Amino acid sequence: MNRLFLRFFALVMLSISVATIAIYVSITVFFGDPLEEVAQQQASGQILLLTEYVDQAGQNEWLTRLNKIREITRARMDLIPMQPVLAKLNQTRRAQLMRGEVVIDVASKSFYRRVDLKGERYVGSDEEVIHAQNLPIDVAPVLKTEALRYIIVALCLLIPIAVWSSSHWRGLQALEKVADEFGAGHLKVRAQTKERDSIHPLAQRMNQMAARIESLLDAQKNLLHSVSHELRTPIARLEFALELLRNAAKNPQLEPRMQAMEADISELNALVSELLDLGKLDQDASLNRSEFDIANSLSSCVASLQHVLDVHVVNTDFSVDLGTYCGDQRLLKRAISNLLRNAAKYATACIWLHASRNADGSLEIMLEDDGPGIPAEERERIFDAFFRLDRSRDRSTGGFGLGLAIAKKAIAAHGGEIVVQEGQYGGARFVISLPAISLSVLQHLSPVNPSNSGLTN
Structure with a gap:
C-alpha cells in the first residue's frame, strides 16, 4: 500500500517538474529567454552609454568616446573580430548580431554588438564586434524567485493532494487489513467505514462479498458436519444388528457375508472420520502449538x-x-x-x-x-x-x-x-x-x- 502512494507522489513531483520545464520552453519560444531579458535590463546602463553616447559621435570621435567609457565604468569593452564570435553563437543569436542587435551572454556576464554595419566608424569596423565584459548581471535572485514561485505552486498542489489521498490511504490500509484477516480464515471480520468516506461503496461491496462467502462456507460446513453425524446413527444401528445376527445365526455360510458387511461398516466409519477431520480443518485454522x-x-x-x-x-x-x-x-x-x-x-x-x-x-x-x-x-x-x-x-x-x-x-x-x-x-x-x-x-x-x-x- 505504501508503494502505491510513493509512486503517486513521485508521479505528481515528476508532473510538476515537467510542467516547469514546459512553461520555460514555451515562454522562451514565443517571447524569448526571460533570463536574457532580465540580464539586458541589468546591463541597460552600459548599453545606453554605447548607443546614446558612443554611437552618436562622429567618425573621428567614436574611439575617443569608447575609451572614455572604459575609464569611467567597471565594464571592460574590447574590439574583437566578428568571425570567432559568430562561430560561438547559435543561428538565432548569429542573426541578431548580424542585424546589429545586442546579444547577451548571461553565463559570462557580457554582451556582443557589431561596431557598425557599413564600416563607417573606421576602416574595417563592419568586421569587428564590441565585447562588453564584467557587466552587473546577476540572475541568481531571479532564479531564486522563480524557484520559490514553483515551490509555492507545488505545495499548493501537494498539500490538498496529500490531504485528499491520506483519507484514501487510511481507508485502503483498513481494507487491506480486513482482506488479510479474511484470507487468514477470520470470516466474521468486516470493513468499518463512514458513509462520507470515498471508499465506502467499495467497502460495502467487499462486506457483501465477505458475507456471501461466509454464508456459503457455513452452509457447506454445516452440511458436511450434519451429514457426517447423521451417518453415525445408521452405522451404529448396522453394527448392532450385525452383532445380533452373528450371535443368532451360527451358519458358517453366512460368515463371509457378515465379514463383508463389517468391512463396509468400517469403511463408512473411516469415511465419516475423514469428513469430520476435514471439516475441523476448514472451520478452525488455529493450531495447538x-x-x-x-x-x-x-x-x-x-x-x-x-x-x-x-x-x-x-x-x-x-x-x-x-x-x-x-x-x-x-x-x-x-x-x-x-x-x-x-x-x-x-x-x-x-x-x-x-x-x-x-x-x-x-x-x-x-x-x-x-x-x-x-x-x-x-x-x-x-x-x-x-x-x-x-x-x-x-x-x-x-x-x-x-x-x-x-x-x-x-x-x-x-x-x-x-x-x-x-x-x-x-x-x-x-x-x-x-x-x-x-x-x-x-x-x-x-x-x-x-x-x-x-x-x-
Missing part, C-alpha cells in the same frame, strides 16, 4: 504405519541439523502419515522419506515412491477432496480421496506448501516446505487452541 523434535516425529509416523508399510522398504534420511520445530505436532504427523499411506498404495517396492534444513532455516520434507507416478496435468487436482486418479484401484486398496486434501490443509495451516514432482525413480515425489518460525512468533500470531487436537493420527 508446541516445540517438538522433527526426526523423532517422522520416525514415529513410520513406526505407527508398519502394518501398512511392511511389504515395502522405507528408506529414511534425516539431516543432523533438523532440530526442533514449533507447530501442531499431531496435525503435521497426520499429514505425513497420509502421505505415507498414499505412497504405500502405489509404491512397487521402495519408499524414501527425506528431511533437511534449508539455508534460510526453513524445513523441507520429501517423500517419494517408485510407483507409476502422477501425470503433470493432475498434480494440482489430487489435493481436491474426493478426487482419485484410479478409482478402481482405490476401491481395492481403500481410500476416499480425502487424505491428500487433509495433508495440504494441515501444511497450509502452518504457512507452508506441498507440491508434487516427478520422482527420481519414476514415481511421485511430494515436497513439503515449512517456513522457519520461532515459538515466540507463533504464540504471537494466535493463542493456543487445544480444540484442534481432536484430529486422529
Whole structure:
C-alpha cells in the first residue's frame, strides 16, 4: 500500500517538474529567454552609454568616446573580430548580431554588438564586434524567485493532494487489513467505514462479498458436519444388528457375508472420520502449538504405519541439523502419515522419506515412491477432496480421496506448501516446505487452541 502512494507522489513531483520545464520552453519560444531579458535590463546602463553616447559621435570621435567609457565604468569593452564570435553563437543569436542587435551572454556576464554595419566608424569596423565584459548581471535572485514561485505552486498542489489521498490511504490500509484477516480464515471480520468516506461503496461491496462467502462456507460446513453425524446413527444401528445376527445365526455360510458387511461398516466409519477431520480443518485454522523434535516425529509416523508399510522398504534420511520445530505436532504427523499411506498404495517396492534444513532455516520434507507416478496435468487436482486418479484401484486398496486434501490443509495451516514432482525413480515425489518460525512468533500470531487436537493420527 505504501508503494502505491510513493509512486503517486513521485508521479505528481515528476508532473510538476515537467510542467516547469514546459512553461520555460514555451515562454522562451514565443517571447524569448526571460533570463536574457532580465540580464539586458541589468546591463541597460552600459548599453545606453554605447548607443546614446558612443554611437552618436562622429567618425573621428567614436574611439575617443569608447575609451572614455572604459575609464569611467567597471565594464571592460574590447574590439574583437566578428568571425570567432559568430562561430560561438547559435543561428538565432548569429542573426541578431548580424542585424546589429545586442546579444547577451548571461553565463559570462557580457554582451556582443557589431561596431557598425557599413564600416563607417573606421576602416574595417563592419568586421569587428564590441565585447562588453564584467557587466552587473546577476540572475541568481531571479532564479531564486522563480524557484520559490514553483515551490509555492507545488505545495499548493501537494498539500490538498496529500490531504485528499491520506483519507484514501487510511481507508485502503483498513481494507487491506480486513482482506488479510479474511484470507487468514477470520470470516466474521468486516470493513468499518463512514458513509462520507470515498471508499465506502467499495467497502460495502467487499462486506457483501465477505458475507456471501461466509454464508456459503457455513452452509457447506454445516452440511458436511450434519451429514457426517447423521451417518453415525445408521452405522451404529448396522453394527448392532450385525452383532445380533452373528450371535443368532451360527451358519458358517453366512460368515463371509457378515465379514463383508463389517468391512463396509468400517469403511463408512473411516469415511465419516475423514469428513469430520476435514471439516475441523476448514472451520478452525488455529493450531495447538508446541516445540517438538522433527526426526523423532517422522520416525514415529513410520513406526505407527508398519502394518501398512511392511511389504515395502522405507528408506529414511534425516539431516543432523533438523532440530526442533514449533507447530501442531499431531496435525503435521497426520499429514505425513497420509502421505505415507498414499505412497504405500502405489509404491512397487521402495519408499524414501527425506528431511533437511534449508539455508534460510526453513524445513523441507520429501517423500517419494517408485510407483507409476502422477501425470503433470493432475498434480494440482489430487489435493481436491474426493478426487482419485484410479478409482478402481482405490476401491481395492481403500481410500476416499480425502487424505491428500487433509495433508495440504494441515501444511497450509502452518504457512507452508506441498507440491508434487516427478520422482527420481519414476514415481511421485511430494515436497513439503515449512517456513522457519520461532515459538515466540507463533504464540504471537494466535493463542493456543487445544480444540484442534481432536484430529486422529
